[in-house]
Amino acid sequence: MALLEIxxxxxxxxxxxxxxxxxxxxxxxxxxxxxxxxxxxxGSGKSVSAMSILRLLDNNGRVDSGEIIFDGKNIQDCTKxxxxxxRGNDISVIFQEPMTxxxxxFTIERQLSEPFIIHQGMKKKEARKKVVExxxxxxxxxxxxxxxxxxxxxxxxxxxxxxxxxxxxxxPKLLIADEPxxxxxxxxxxxxxxxxxxxxxEKGTSILFITHDLGVINEMADDVAVMYCGQVVEMAPARKIxxxxxxxxxxxxxxxxxxxxxxxxxxxRLEAIPGAVPHPLDLPKGCKFAPRCKYATDKCREEEPxxxxxxxxxxxxxxxxxxxxRKDGK
Amino acid sequence: MENKxxxxxxxxxxxxxxxxxxxxxxxxxxxxxxxxxxxxxSLDIYEGETFGLVGESGCGKSTFGRSLLQLxxxxxxxxxxYGRPLDEIAPRYMEETLKxxxxxxxxxxxxxxxxxxxxxxxDNLKTDEEKYTMHGKLKEAKKIANDAFLDIAQVIGGFYxxxxxxxxxxxxxxxxxxxxxxxxxxxxxxxxxxxxxxIKAEKEEKKVSKSxxxxxxxxxxxxxxxxxxxxxTKQEIFNAAKQEIDAMKKDYAGxxxxxxYETYLDEGVDLARLTEEEIRRLRKDLQLIFQDxxxxxxxxxxxxxxxxxxxxxxxVFHKNKDKMxxxxxxxxxxxxxxxxxxxxxxxxxxxxxxQRIGIARSLALKPKFVVCDxxxxxxxxxxxxxxxxxxxxxxxxxxxxxxxxxxxxxVIKYISDRIGVMYLGNMVELATTTDLFAAPMxxxxxxxLSAIPTTDVDDKKETILIEGDIPSPIKxxxxxxxxxxxxYCTDICKKVVPEFEEVTPGHFVACHHKxxxxxxx
Numbered sequence: 001m002a003l004l005e006i007x008x009x010x011x012x013x014x015x016x017x018x019x020x021x022x023x024x025x026x027x028x029x030x031x032x033x034x035x036x037x038x039x040x041x042x043g044s045g046k047s048v049s050a051m052s053i054l055r056l057l058d059n060n061g062r063v064d065s066g067e068i069i070f071d072g073k074n075i076q077d078c079t080k081x082x083x084x085x086x087r088g089n090d091i092s093v094i095f096q097e098p099m100t101x102x103x104x105x106f107t108i109e110r111q112l113s114e115p116f117i118i119h120q121g122m123k124k125k126e127a128r129k130k131v132v133e134x135x136x137x138x139x140x141x142x143x144x145x146x147x148x149x150x151x152x153x154x155x156x157x158x159x160x161x162x163x164x165x166x167x168x169x170x171x172p173k174l175l176i177a178d179e180p181x182x183x184x185x186x187x188x189x190x191x192x193x194x195x196x197x198x199x200x201x202e203k204g205t206s207i208l209f210i211t212h213d214l215g216v217i218n219e220m221a222d223d224v225a226v227m228y229c230g231q232v233v234e235m236a237p238a239r240k241i242x243x244x245x246x247x248x249x250x251x252x253x254x255x256x257x258x259x260x261x262x263x264x265x266x267x268x269r270l271e272a273i274p275g276a277v278p279h280p281l282d283l284p285k286g287c288k289f290a291p292r293c294k295y296a297t298d299k300c301r302e303e304e305p306x307x308x309x310x311x312x313x314x315x316x317x318x319x320x321x322x323x324x325x326r327k328d329g330k
Numbered sequence: 331m332e333n334k335x336x337x338x339x340x341x342x343x344x345x346x347x348x349x350x351x352x353x354x355x356x357x358x359x360x361x362x363x364x365x366x367x368x369x370x371x372s373l374d375i376y377e378g379e380t381f382g383l384v385g386e387s388g389c390g391k392s393t394f395g396r397s398l399l400q401l402x403x404x405x406x407x408x409x410x411x412y413g414r415p416l417d418e419i420a421p422r423y424m425e426e427t428l429k430x431x432x433x434x435x436x437x438x439x440x441x442x443x444x445x446x447x448x449x450x451x452x453d454n455l456k457t458d459e460e461k462y463t464m465h466g467k468l469k470e471a472k473k474i475a476n477d478a479f480l481d482i483a484q485v486i487g488g489f490y491x492x493x494x495x496x497x498x499x500x501x502x503x504x505x506x507x508x509x510x511x512x513x514x515x516x517x518x519x520x521x522x523x524x525x526x527x528x529i530k531a532e533k534e535e536k537k538v539s540k541s542x543x544x545x546x547x548x549x550x551x552x553x554x555x556x557x558x559x560x561x562x563t564k565q566e567i568f569n570a571a572k573q574e575i576d577a578m579k580k581d582y583a584g585x586x587x588x589x590x591y592e593t594y595l596d597e598g599v600d601l602a603r604l605t606e607e608e609i610r611r612l613r614k615d616l617q618l619i620f621q622d623x624x625x626x627x628x629x630x631x632x633x634x635x636x637x638x639x640x641x642x643x644x645x646v647f648h649k650n651k652d653k654m655x656x657x658x659x660x661x662x663x664x665x666x667x668x669x670x671x672x673x674x675x676x677x678x679x680x681x682x683x684x685q686r687i688g689i690a691r692s693l694a695l696k697p698k699f700v701v702c703d704x705x706x707x708x709x710x711x712x713x714x715x716x717x718x719x720x721x722x723x724x725x726x727x728x729x730x731x732x733x734x735x736x737x738x739x740x741v742i743k744y745i746s747d748r749i750g751v752m753y754l755g756n757m758v759e760l761a762t763t764t765d766l767f768a769a770p771m772x773x774x775x776x777x778x779l780s781a782i783p784t785t786d787v788d789d790k791k792e793t794i795l796i797e798g799d800i801p802s803p804i805k806x807x808x809x810x811x812x813x814x815x816x817x818y819c820t821d822i823c824k825k826v827v828p829e830f831e832e833v834t835p836g837h838f839v840a841c842h843h844k845x846x847x848x849x850x851x
Binding site for chain 2: 041042141155157158185186187188189190191193194212213214215216218219238239242243254255256258259260261262263264269270271272273274276277
């Protein structure tokens with residue numbers, strides 16, 4: 001059963017120049033104990049869709065319509081107070097920038113004991129014990145002394161470990177990881193990814209993993225949602241996305257071909273997707289990807305395709321999902 | 331690599347050091363601490379290749395790129411640039427060496443005597459421990475002596491063995507001064523000619539009558555002719571000076587020792603010792619593409635101004651605006667920018683387009699060597715491949731040499747011919763791309779390669795995790811700097827700094843246990 005289900009979510013931002021439809025009809029679900037990877041370019045709405053769940057939007061943002069069902073309950077109906085109880089307890093977040101997401105004027109201990117005190121009603125002393133336990137769980141060497149330190153005394157990788165410890169403090173059912181390793185070096189990234197996978201196995205936490213790095217998605221995710229211009233364009237198990245399949249969305253296909261991989265022979269030109277992501281205030285009519293799509297027809301430019309189930313566990317938003325047919329120009 | 335010798339070296343960097351002073355924490359602190367961002371890097375960059383540089387953040391790869399271009403004054407080491415004939419630059423430091431030749435020779439002899447003394451002392455030492463402490467001292471002394479020797483030999487070559495240094499100094503100085511005068515005359519002529527062209531174009535545009543054009547040009551024409559004559563006479567003086575040196579060489583014909591030292595003559599320019607004005611003139615050849623396309627463009631300048639800034643600074647189109655405008659359009663087209671964008675400002679562009687502007691700006695001056703400092707790291711995946719393709723196309727067309735700095739190994743692998751891996755200010759491994767990926771010899775490279783997330787679902791390879799973080803470059807670990815995180819670490823690693831040596835042709839590694847790494851596979 002799905003732990004989190006988002007149905008036809010629309011999140012808009014009101015700006016001086018008009019309404020930005022950052023998330024425009026997104027539906028996805030995260031199964032219990034599984035990881036859903038959300039991948040897309042900047043501005044595709046992957047972070048906004050996740051932040052809408054916890055109502056962590058900027059002041060000018062609002063969820064226009066759609067349902068967010070968490071653990072069988074529509075959390076859109078929750079009051080502010082009820083949301084406080086969910087945040088950090090049932091659902092918690094790891095942000096991208098470990099530098100700015102920790103408070104620089106409080107010690108690690110103080111910040112990490114907060115969820116225990118607020119959500120589990122612990123006394124400070126008890127919480128302190130738990131803090132050391134948590135720091136040890138995320139494999140920080142000498143947790144006792146690190147607990148007394150301030151964020152600036154730790155390296156980027158260590159800070160991200162602390163963030164993970166805070167997020168996992170109350171054993172949440174769902175963990176939202178918003179580009180948790182983007183700011184880190186590859187060797188540190190490998191450490192953090194391994195840690196997250198271990199903790200997931202141990203505690204059975206579901207993860208909503210947001211990133212633009214397809215390689216990271218492959219290491220982490222069970223299912224993948226590919227987003228483009230505020231919409232999900234393809235959704236399938238990771239295996240289907242990363243292996244050659246009969247059906248795929250042209251955007252996914254382009255992404256896979258355009259990244260240089262370790263096995264890409266040198267000297268062969270990369271298949272680049274031409275053009276750039278359209279401006280959110282000036283979205284094209286019809287299929288949002290049509291202006292950059294090499295297979296686009298007049299139909300694509302006029303009508304907007306719906307997210308259609310092509311086969312079991314595989315949804316694509318394209319009129320021509322069949323790769324072979326597309327190439328023949330039908 | 332056998333064909334290595336056929337390739338022309340563009341830059342030869344030896345023992346480049348870049349230290350930054352750390353602010354003292356209290357007035358009682360006696361010792362001045364340094365951040366050793368680059369700690370003795372040596373490598374050759376060949377003409378027309380792409381040299382990739384990888385490493386974690388803080389390992390000094392960006393610093394290295396900037397020190398090469400002398401955007402930071404390098405603390406120590408030589409950076410020889412072979413992109414232009416030495417005569418064209420006529421660097422000031424040559425004059426200085428030539429003038430003080432006898433004094434320099436004396437200093438060199440003193441250095442050499444000191445090395446000999448130390449060497450004797452070293453040979454008499456018994457325990458390894460003592461030998462090791464002594465080794466550092468000896469190495470340092472040898473380096474100083476060698477530098478002093480090269481200073482002299484690179485300029486006068488075989489005359490190093492000459493008894494009459496005063497005469498050598500005088501003759502060479504004469505040639506040098508003749509050369510400088512010639513360079514100035516040539517530059518003047520180029521300027522006048524360009525001015526002449528500009529006036530002609532301007533008058534023709536205004537559609538004035540032919541006689542009027544001729545009248546206006548007559549004055550300039552006279553100037554140009556005078557300049558031409560000047561260049562000719564200067565050229566003759568220079569040739570005469572050269573012949574004088576050749577005549578001196580005849581005395582040494584057949585002298586084996588003379589020929590041996592003659593090979594030290596170096597046509598390169600040591601960038602590190604150029605004056606600010608000299609390096610400024612060379613910047614035309616040495617360009618940089620920055621990482622962040624948002625902050626590297628001046629928001630108050632239009633695209634045309636940004637691209638034209640370098641052209642103006644180097645007076646490429648002296649007072650000839652039309653020609654420059656046409657040229658800017660041409661460069662923009664080459665970099666995939668539409669002509670109508672020339673009057674727009676940076677904020678009107680997307681990240682990918684801005685990076686194209688940055689590329690156009692650096693390529694407008696027709697450089698020979700470009701440092702791409704994380705040029706595609708800030709871009710989205712689909713844009714990244716566009717920019718990589720553009721960089722490769724331009725390289726082919728203009729025969730550029732790139733130093734491509736990135737932390738993304740997949741990109742580095744795709745774009746580079748050779749790769750250098752850096753760790754904490756040192757080069758730890760250097761090899762061709764194929765060699766490096768097929769058989770990494772340094773444990774750090776090995777771990778780095780295995781840490782890259784791949785998009786291959788059936789990839790079953792075991793990730794080698796390196797524990798811990800990069801140590802502080804202010805107090806780097808003793809011995810091999812990687813030993814704190816290395817799984818093969820033994821006692822020797824903690825004490826002795828491994829040499830950066832060629833293990834197989836073209837494959838350099840700095841590790842005590844490199845063979846173990848290969849065997850364990």
